[in-house]
Amino acid sequence: MADFRLMQELAIESSSKIVLLVLDGLGGIPLSPGGPTELEAAQRPNMNRLAAQGTLGQTLPVGHGITPGSGPGHLGLFGYDPLQYDIGRGVLEAFGIGVEVGPDDVAARGNFCTVDERGEIIDRRAGRIATEAARPLVEKLAAISLAGVELEVKPVKEYRFVVVMRGQNLSAALSETDPQRTGAPPLPVRPLDPAADRTARLFNQWLESARQRLARDHPANMVTLRGFSGDPRLPKFESIYKMRPACLAVYPMYRGVARLVGMTTIDVRGDKPEDEFRALAAVWADFDFFFVHIKPTDSRGEDGDFNAKVKVIESVDSALPILLDLKPDVLVITGDHSTPAKMRTHSWHPVPLLLWAPETIRPDDEQVFGERACAHGGLGTIRAADLMPIALAHGGRLTKYGA
């Protein structure tokens, strides 16, 4: 918060353009000792040229040793300390499938589960039923109506779904219903704050109705709700940085996170890097800051497919000239976290960072964009949330502190 006061005090308007290109899960590790990481293995002539002209470093999305989810990973890149600002899990799950969560809504993650005749849970994930099997059950849940509120229920994957409740004076200060073990019944929703009394009653009514409607649907004969959350009411990007921000992203979750900080989401035709860069070019005059999100680096990392992740990086590199032809004043290339293919999951490793700004850059000794080079780049190892002030400074968008 103190940082935002400083940013709000120092940020000034400018005609400069800043691009933040996020390759989701960019950072990697070698498959075998001495080998290259995914980024180091990629043919990346454009990125290497930018690295030679620019300066490198590495970002810590949350802190040393901390593996971030997608929400914290992106909040950090936007300058919001992820330990201070929190997007609830219900909201993130809703964003992930393109469900809106407005300022007055409460979202929750739902799990189908199996209960016995006494109502005690015997399988917390209902035998991990298939996505297709869950679909008609979600339709049953979507048919539940409650007086005074609107409800939206959507499937996510396998046994997981999302519920969003919309109405007046709702509160997400609610306890979860998953007892986190078998042999116990689902817990009732309890208000964690008197203002949440009515919302708790409504969700308990909904749960009772769900129980009745699913009673014959073994193994998915009951549900639990977790991660109740609403709009985190984040300070808005434009009011902090005095830039009009645009989001170029294909996946709903990232568009949702961008909207939470007040970015305008731009529709992208197609899902290739060049499609995103062309969509960016089409709105170049209308915004000052462009967040471009590339998803498949993370997806191929989670698949454990090292070579496919390399290919994604190469496809971004090949498309980069479309972006560079726009002559951005500042270009940042980084990730929201690492997703080493060897690990098949998000990791805590620092994230490669490339900063390029032709007019104001102080180059370092590094000549290529890769994890080893970034580890001794001129920017050092910084918190992801410190990146925005650096980008603004290079865009001539921060005035002097003190006389």
Added chain:
Amino acid sequence: MADFRLMQELAIESSSKIVLLVLDGLGGIPLSPGGPTELEAAQRPNMNRLAAQGTLGQTLPVGHGITPGSGPGHLGLFGYDPLQYDIGRGVLEAFGIGVEVGPDDVAARGNFCTVDERGEIIDRRAGRIATEAARPLVEKLAAISLAGVELEVKPVKEYRFVVVMRGQNLSAALSETDPQRTGAPPLPVRPLDPAADRTARLFNQWLESARQRLARDHPANMVTLRGFSGDPRLPKFESIYKMRPACLAVYPMYRGVARLVGMTTIDVRGDKPEDEFRALAAVWADFDFFFVHIKPTDSRGEDGDFNAKVKVIESVDSALPILLDLKPDVLVITGDHSTPAKMRTHSWHPVPLLLWAPETIRPDDEQVFGERACAHGGLGTIRAADLMPIALAHGGRLTKYGA
């Protein structure tokens, strides 16, 4: 403040001598891609030898992306977090021209402006009148007297001047009179705190008197006052670090800042680096800590004269043997911020840092003193305010924390 409690707890007396050599605005950037910075371009055999024997790093004066003014830049080097400690703009402006601001004084920055017949401002800078044209007008203002206080008014440059009010029970908690736009009259001074009622009245009387005396002096027929400030009552250097500090500086502003933290300012005959080093040698026995300030690196950077800035660095390097002959236990060479000649202004880039301490140094791999080498020096990238504890430690002046 927490930091100072730790320093006060751990600092011990010693006979060691620590020298902090500040080349104002030292950091630079290349004029063209791949070229050297000003420091890298300089012939600097002495600095390079010290770099090879010592260890390098870079400092962040305030924080990532933040361009500091001279006040915050120096407070950071002295160990005072510039976001926590603040020297007011009126005080700094007064220091810049050698006007004292004592513990009971209030200083303000003044601007001549042009008002129309209704008293509304039509030019906030009175056509940027020349310094010479402003001088007789400042003399008119200096002739104003008010009961119970002393007043000092001095020209700064062009349309700018300084007023210092001296007396009992004055307060700087005052609103500014510049409406920050034309078409509005100057604002009255308002107290921001009941303790400032009398000071506000006095400044308003002074402004009314200024208005009358300047009425015929178009275009400089009125003034505005900004940056009311008094002694920031900083914790004193000696009480924090248990060292007797001396300041060797030619320019008034830096002598003023040094006095605010309790340093003794030493007179320097001449304005060359060797003059400052000789003045230092003359008082070597009387102090433990020596802040040596070299101004022209910053001035030539602000002129945009890359080669002249290189020459200043070379002149410091040539004079260094005078300093080294004194056999300091710890020598730090750095800047208060960067002033790249290419940018002609202060910048946010990290500042090169060289630490040399023959008895306790842990050397790194770096062999020369320059921005690229500093980017991977052994000290890493640190907040400027973290430098003092490192210097004290190398001087054997900090005891162990905990058993």
